[in-house]
Amino acid sequence: xxxxxxxxxxxxxxxxxxxxxxxxxxxxxxxxxxxxxxxxxxxxxxxxxxxxxxxxxxxxxxxxxxxxxxxxxxxxxxxxxxxxxxxxxxxxxxxxxxxxxxxxxxxxxxxxxxxxxxxxxxxxxxxxxxxxxxxxxxxxxxxxxxxxxxxxxxxxxxxxxxxxxxxxxxxxxxxxxxxxxxxxxxxxxxxxxxxxxxxxxxxxxxxxxxxxxxxxxxxxxxxxxxxxxxxxxxxxxxxxxxxxxxxxxxxxxxxxxxxxxxxxxxxxxxxxxxxxxxxxxxxxxxxxxxxxxxxxxxxxxxxxxxxxxxxxxxxxxxxxxxxxxxxxxxxxxxxxxxxxxxxxxxxxxxxxxxxxxxxxxxxxxxxxxxxxxxxxxxxxxxxxxxxxxxxxxxxxxxxxxxxxxxxxxxxxxxxxxxxxxxxxxxxxxxxxxxxxxxxxxxxxxxxxxxxxxxxxxxxxxxxxxxxxxxxxxxxxxxxxxxxxxxxxxxxxxxxxxxxxxxxxxxxxxxxxxxxxxxxxxxxxxxxxxx
Numbered sequence: 001x002x003x004x005x006x007x008x009x010x011x012x013x014x015x016x017x018x019x020x021x022x023x024x025x026x027x028x029x030x031x032x033x034x035x036x037x038x039x040x041x042x043x044x045x046x047x048x049x050x051x052x053x054x055x056x057x058x059x060x061x062x063x064x065x066x067x068x069x070x071x072x073x074x075x076x077x078x079x080x081x082x083x084x085x086x087x088x089x090x091x092x093x094x095x096x097x098x099x100x101x102x103x104x105x106x107x108x109x110x111x112x113x114x115x116x117x118x119x120x121x122x123x124x125x126x127x128x129x130x131x132x133x134x135x136x137x138x139x140x141x142x143x144x145x146x147x148x149x150x151x152x153x154x155x156x157x158x159x160x161x162x163x164x165x166x167x168x169x170x171x172x173x174x175x176x177x178x179x180x181x182x183x184x185x186x187x188x189x190x191x192x193x194x195x196x197x198x199x200x201x202x203x204x205x206x207x208x209x210x211x212x213x214x215x216x217x218x219x220x221x222x223x224x225x226x227x228x229x230x231x232x233x234x235x236x237x238x239x240x241x242x243x244x245x246x247x248x249x250x251x252x253x254x255x256x257x258x259x260x261x262x263x264x265x266x267x268x269x270x271x272x273x274x275x276x277x278x279x280x281x282x283x284x285x286x287x288x289x290x291x292x293x294x295x296x297x298x299x300x301x302x303x304x305x306x307x308x309x310x311x312x313x314x315x316x317x318x319x320x321x322x323x324x325x326x327x328x329x330x331x332x333x334x335x336x337x338x339x340x341x342x343x344x345x346x347x348x349x350x351x352x353x354x355x356x357x358x359x360x361x362x363x364x365x366x367x368x369x370x371x372x373x374x375x376x377x378x379x380x381x382x383x384x385x386x387x388x389x390x391x392x393x394x395x396x397x398x399x400x401x402x403x404x405x406x407x408x409x410x411x412x413x414x415x416x417x418x419x420x421x422x423x424x425x426x427x428x429x430x431x432x433x434x435x436x437x438x439x440x441x442x443x444x445x446x447x448x449x450x451x452x453x454x455x456x457x458x459x460x461x462x463x464x465x466x467x468x469x470x471x472x473x474x475x476x477x478x479x480x481x482x483x484x485x486x487x488x489x490x491x492x493x494x495x496x497x498x499x500x501x502x503x504x505x506x507x508x509x510x511x512x513x514x515x516x517x518x519x520x521x522x523x524x525x526x527x528x529x530x
Contacts, residue, residue: 031233033514034255036246037522039381040202040239042410044194045182047122050164050446050456051413052435053381056522059224060207060235061102062168062188065093065112065144066160070222072437074160077216077225078107078169078189080142088151093159095142098214101171101189109138114175116144116159119167121179125158125444126167127454128473154443154473162224162437162520163444189213191228191525192235201410205237207524223437223518228525235524241380241408250275250509257510259522260382263322269509276512282519283436284329284337284503287316287387288447291496292428293460295421297371304496306362308349310394313502319386320433320504329503333489334448336439337503341482346490350500359398370401373428376416378409383433387501391431416457430457431501435521441481442469442488447498462495 037056043049046058066074082093099107113136120126120133132152139145146155159167174185186194192207199205215227238255240246247265249255251272259280261269269275289311291298298304313330321327331351335341375395377388388406395402405427407415412430420426434447442448448469452461468488475481492498510517513530517523 033232033235033257033524033527035235035237035257035522035524036240036249036255036259037205037237038260039378039409040241041205041237042201042408042413043182044186046168047118047165047179048182049413049417051409052164052521053409054413055162055164055166057194057205058166058168058188059190060192060524061186061190061194062170063190063228064160064167064169064224065095066156067216067220067224067226068160068162068222068437069220069225072223072440074156075216075220075222075225076218078112082156088153089148091146091148091155092139093144093146095144096214096216097142099189100212100214102187102193102210102212103171105171106141107169107189108141108172109144110141111172111175112144112169113138114172115169116167118170118175118177118179119165123158123161123163123165123167123444124442124446124449124456125154125161125163126165127449127451128152128443128469129155129158152473158443160224161444162435163440164438164446191215191230202408203239205239207235207237209233223520224523230525231528232524250511253511256514257508257522259508261507261509262382263320263324263507266324266507266509274512275509276514277507277509279519280506280508280521281436283339285383285433285436285506286332286336286439286503287320287383287431287433287501289387289391289429289431289499289501290447290456290458291498292426292458294419295426295428297368297373298428300366300368301495302366303363303368305349305494306359306366306368307398307499308359308493308496309355309362310359310398311350311499311501312354313350313500316387316390317502317504319390320383327505327507329505332500332503334439334445334492334497334500335441335485335489336436339436339440340478341441341485343482343486343489345486346493349493356397363398368400372401372403372422374403374405374422374426376405376407376412376427376430378412379406381409383504383506384409384412384431387431387433391429391501395429419453419459433504437520442472442485448488448492450492450495450497458498460495460497462491462497464491465495465497 065079067077080094080096120130134149135147177183191213195206209230220226246258250258269277317328329337446456449455450460450462450465472484515530517527
């Protein structure tokens with residue numbers, strides 16, 4: 001399948017060459033990193049939304065008690081360490097001394113307690129912890145105490161997870177905000193300070209190095225673990241929605257990093273010795289089609305199932321990667337390909353010959369009678385934009401009475417949180433992609449929650465999934481976890497919690513004089529100029 005609505009490589013080259021210079025103010029250029037993010041930063045609250053652009057922003061200004069190393073094992077960050085007593089029912093985490101928020105206030109245990117309480121309301125792994133928790137309290141200014149009703153061995157792994165929402169530590173006054181409302185105060189203790197006075201949604205986001213930041217002394221390496229060393233005084237996010245304009249700016253050196261160049265632009269960059277084109281994430285990034293289980297038409301399980309014979313994962317992924325089949329992974333289920341829990345259980349409806357006629361027949365049998373359905377999607381972020389266009393074409397060919405509502409990604413993120421029916425602005429379907437580590441296991445896999453109103457947008461309610469998830473947390477070894485993961489996948493596809501539409505290898509582009517980038521997502525510590 002050809003990519004939709006994107007420039008061909010020759011056209012991209014011509015347009016990029018013809019564009020006027022993209023002028024960005026460049027004070028002390030060698031100390032400023034200029035970046036074009038995947039989309040506009042529409043929300044600043046990493047608990048309220050699971051948008052990756054907000055996660056990337058949050059890792060700039062907040063810190064976590066634990067981080068993940070390259071083997072996805074937890075390592076201390078803000079924590080000095082922890083003890084476990086009473087047969088696993090009493091955990092005490094001690095903060096490192098000297099930690100301070102950007103406003104100069106010390107980080108205290110009560111800030112952590114409030115932050116963790118807020119996070120537990122929205123995070124899949126946090127919700128599992130909350131079920132095992134009797135009480136979380138501040139023993140004193142440096143000690144956080146978890147008293148459990150039953151052992152929860154994954155407590156530290158949950159606090160270290162890089163999967164949205166993440167257990168970022170905020171001041172108590174901020175963390176007391178209702179988790180279903182967005183925060184308005186962006187004070188953290190992380191390696192950068194957010195410049196609220198220079199924030200202009202849709203245009204510009206600015207961060208300054210936090211000179212008072214205290215990196216962990218733990219010499220770990222990997223995703224979010226180890227000392228977070230900052231080598232730039234200032235990082236500027238420039239919101240540029242036109243790929244050719246971003247390409248021209250990167251070629252001229254007016255920006256340093258283009259997070260998600262489309263395939264045609266990647267081809268252009270491959271011929272430029274001053275630009276490095278490389279994988280963003282070592283593992284493929286999975287994508288999904290999410291259906292709204294609350295309202296017609298997709299509150300009808302048979303109608304959700306009727307879509308499966310028409311889903312061609314190769315078509316969806318080709319729209320993202322273009323003529324680079326080596327970056328496509330198909331035959332994917334509900335876990336990230338190449339990780340221990342990935343399996344083929346229950347994938348039969350997504351495998352074999354694809355048939356629109358079969359899907360249309362099943363749609364009729366499900367009782368669909370031309371009811372309105374609304375597909376929401378973005379126009380300004382690479383993968384979700386491309387796969388939304390594929391889905392829109394598919395829904396039309398299947399005969400749905402579809403309202404296609406396109407907007408910027410920030411608006412999609414806001415809109416998908418609405419539980420309202422269609423006549424009040426609600427939605428029926430959307431598509432998005434995830435970082436590889438978001439789908440590694442059931443612990444923090446937001447799209448696998450099936451607890452109704454507490455679930456991720458789409459709000460499926462499938463008690464069997466929730467029971468299997470509880471079993472997975474208590475599994476004694478990896479072999480048992482794999483068996484449970486297979487059953488989770490069977491039930492998830494039978495109930496159509498979501499439809500996996502494949503996975504792809506994400507590519508990023510940056511000036512060749514930048515080195516030591518931490519792979520995984522857009523991370524701004526440790527990266528430096530050669």
